[in-house]
Amino acid sequence: MSEKDLGSSNGQDISSLGFDSDGILRLEWTRGVVIDAPSAQLAMDRVNEMCGGRPTPLLIDMATTESVSRAARAVFAKRCDASAIALLGSSAVDRVLANFFLGVNAAPVPTRFFTDDEEAVRWLASQGHDGA
Amino acid sequence: MTAPDDERRLEELVDGIVVLSSGDLSNRLQVSPARDGIDAVTTGINLLADELQSMYEELEVRVAQRTALLEAAKAELRRVINTDELTGLASRSLLQEKVAEAVAGAHGGRQPALILLDLDSFQLINDSLGHAAGDTVLREAALRLSAAGPGHLIARLSGDEFAVLVVDQEPDAVLETAARLGESLKDRIDAGGIAVALTAGTGVRLGEPGLRGEELIRDADIAMHEAKKRGRDTLRVFSGAMHEAAKQRVHLVAELRTALAANELELEYQPIIDLRTGKIAGAEALIRWQHPDLGLLAPATFLDAADEAGLTGEIGHWVLRNAIAQTGRWKANPGIPADFRTHINLSPADLHHVDLAPFIESLLVGHGVEPSHISIEITETAIMRGGPEVAATMQSLNDLGVRIEIDDFGTGYSSISYLRALPAAQAKIDKSLLDGLTTDRQQEEFVAAILQLIHSAGLGAVAEGIEDREQADRLRQLDCEFGQGYFFSRPLSVADMTELLAGRDAA
Numbered sequence: 043m044s045e046k047d048l049g050s051s052n053g054q055d056i057s058s059l060g061f062d063s064d065g066i067l068r069l070e071w072t073r074g075v076v077i078d079a080p081s082a083q084l085a086m087d088r089v090n091e092m093c094g095g096r097p098t099p100l101l102i103d104m105a106t107t108e109s110v111s112r113a114a115r116a117v118f119a120k121r122c123d124a125s126a127i128a129l130l131g132s133s134a135v136d137r138v139l140a141n142f143f144l145g146v147n148a149a150p151v152p153t154r155f156f157t158d159d160e161e162a163v164r165w166l167a168s169q170g171h172d173g174a
Numbered sequence: 175m176t177a178p179d180d181e182r183r184l185e186e187l188v189d190g191i192v193v194l195s196s197g198d199l200s201n202r203l204q205v206s207p208a209r210d211g212i213d214a215v216t217t218g219i220n221l222l223a224d225e226l227q228s229m230y231e232e233l234e235v236r237v238a239q240r241t242a243l244l245e246a247a248k249a250e251l252r253r254v255i256n257t258d259e260l261t262g263l264a265s266r267s268l269l270q271e272k273v274a275e276a277v278a279g280a281h282g283g284r285q286p287a288l289i290l291l292d293l294d295s296f297q298l299i300n301d302s303l304g305h306a307a308g309d310t311v312l313r314e315a316a317l318r319l320s321a322a323g324p325g326h327l328i329a330r331l332s333g334d335e336f337a338v339l340v341v342d343q344e345p346d347a348v349l350e351t352a353a354r355l356g357e358s359l360k361d362r363i364d365a366g367g368i369a370v371a372l373t374a375g376t377g378v379r380l381g382e383p384g385l386r387g388e389e390l391i392r393d394a395d396i397a398m399h400e401a402k403k404r405g406r407d408t409l410r411v412f413s414g415a416m417h418e419a420a421k422q423r424v425h426l427v428a429e430l431r432t433a434l435a436a437n438e439l440e441l442e443y444q445p446i447i448d449l450r451t452g453k454i455a456g457a458e459a460l461i462r463w464q465h466p467d468l469g470l471l472a473p474a475t476f477l478d479a480a481d482e483a484g485l486t487g488e489i490g491h492w493v494l495r496n497a498i499a500q501t502g503r504w505k506a507n508p509g510i511p512a513d514f515r516t517h518i519n520l521s522p523a524d525l526h527h528v529d530l531a532p533f534i535e536s537l538l539v540g541h542g543v544e545p546s547h548i549s550i551e552i553t554e555t556a557i558m559r560g561g562p563e564v565a566a567t568m569q570s571l572n573d574l575g576v577r578i579e580i581d582d583f584g585t586g587y588s589s590i591s592y593l594r595a596l597p598a599a600q601a602k603i604d605k606s607l608l609d610g611l612t613t614d615r616q617q618e619e620f621v622a623a624i625l626q627l628i629h630s631a632g633l634g635a636v637a638e639g640i641e642d643r644e645q646a647d648r649l650r651q652l653d654c655e656f657g658q659g660y661f662f663s664r665p666l667s668v669a670d671m672t673e674l675l676a677g678r679d680a681a
């Protein structure tokens with residue numbers, strides 16, 4: 043995994059962002075993060091920057107996310123360069139958060155919640171995007 | 175985590191839901207690091223609360239926006255309702271509202287007064303110069319009234335009718351304001367390149383304690399109509415007698431409607447004599463109302479009421495129908511002289527009917543009467559104020575072969591050149607001109623000059639109101655061709671007139 047360190051003060055909510063060997067762009071939120079609209083926008087900008095305009099499968103590790111504000115969910119509902127998004131979590135809380143997003147906001151691209159990393163990768167691979 | 179711990183967390187969750195359900199949607203429940211089922215429920219509830227709160231807030235913003243829009247629309251609607259579009263003055267509805275407020279607010283103190291102004295002959299401006307010029311005149315009149323009555327509510331009620339509400343002023347000051355308003359209109363107004371001088375009939379109602387708003391408006395209206403009846407540029411202050419008269423008129427109007435249907439109207443005929451031969455040359459049909467309670471009424475007592483009731487046209491048709499039918503009956507029996515004419519008076523309203531000539535033609539045909547046996551009398555004022563429609567009607571009557579006579583000649587302001595251009599055959603000089611004819615040398619010269627004027631315009635002359643032989647002789651000497659009046663005969667019933675026609679050879 044060719045990870046890109048995001049230690050800048052603006053990106054503290056994101057612990058890592060980079061492509062894995064399958065060409066999947068992986069975004070990992072910092073433990074216990076509270077995602078609001080600015081941090082959502084920043085993450086989206088970073089993702090787009092990495093994709094450089096190419097439709098790219100995106101896997102977001104959202105385990106341990108504390109909360110996602112309504113305004114942040116509105117940001118995620120905007121179209122970005124991601125061709126499909128797999129939301130990866132582990133707990134029942136993650137599942138509620140993810141599905142709440144899926145249920146309330148109409149996602150612009152195919153989006154699903156997974157508790158298993160491999161399953162998420164398989165699903166992304168099946169979504170028919172341009173491999174990076 | 176132990177079971178008792180879970181129980182405590184569940185209790186906290188329930189407490190949190192209770193707070194949320196009480197309406198405090200800003201409350202959020204604590205999620206534990208365990209991220210277990212209880213935390214998932216807690217998170218879900220937090221998210222739902224967040225969603226609900228946002229929706230409420232958005233809804234409130236939207237309601238506020240919509241309410242503001244609605245208020246603005248209401249204010250605009252009120253403005254439209256309260257404003258006269260053409261002049262920007264207050265509308266009738268705003269005046270009514272303000273009058274009611276003023277009456278309610280006056281208590282025992284100075285009572286509000288209402289001034290109504292109705293422009294004189296405004297219809298003439300509209301008809302002759304067009305509606306655009308008419309609108310210009312109305313806007314200018316509005317500006318002048320606003321300048322002459324600053325601080326008062328000024329409204330345009332309809333067409334050429336304006337109202338000024340005066341509050342908290344002594345009667346003298348109200349009358350001064352009324353006079354000033356009337357004066358303000360008199361400077362010439364440029365209407366489409368033509369300078370127009372305006373006057374108005376003004377009615378004033380001074381308020382009285384206990385008088386209701388609608389009564390104030392009604393009474394000012396009565397006073398204004400009284401002013402209009404007395405001629406141009408007249409101001410009248412309402413009195414109780416006016417109200418009585420108005421009430422009687424309303425009563426009369428109602429009765430007149432039934433009178434038409436109940437055949438209570440009838441015609442009398444006043445013989446017209448050829449002064450040169452002393453023979454009967456025609457008869458003027460004069461309308462009478464055989465009122466069930468009041469007896470025989472002369473037209474002066476009910477024609478104004480007919481006008482107000484909009485019955486003038488109907489009565490005009492009734493007169494034409496009956497007078498022409500009667501002429502047909504006389505023609506058959508006992509027969510009429512070859513140059514006999516039945517004279518029929520028509521009102522200005524009748525002359526505005528474009529179908530008048532065809533209507534008369536159909537009556538003539540129906541009753542077998544030649545057009546030359548009919549003479550239509552139209553007052554000088556009606557002709558002068560009539561405009562192009564009246565001129566067209568006169569022309570078509572003339573083309574039909576019906577003779578046209580200018581009634582009340584010398585009481586209006588006919589221009590001499592106009593007199594020549596009219597398609598009229600005769601002019602009837604008003605009886606007021608005969609006063610002093612035989613005693614005052616100057617008056618005789620004056621009548622002689624008028625007759626000469628009529629003759630030089632190519633018209634024949636009829637003198638009405640001849641009361642004695644001296645007048646008849648003098649008129650004959652002055653070459654007046656025809657005459658009528660009590661000296662010859664009062665107006666006669668159909669039976670008497672028939673008898674007169676039957677005995678004419680014997681006479």
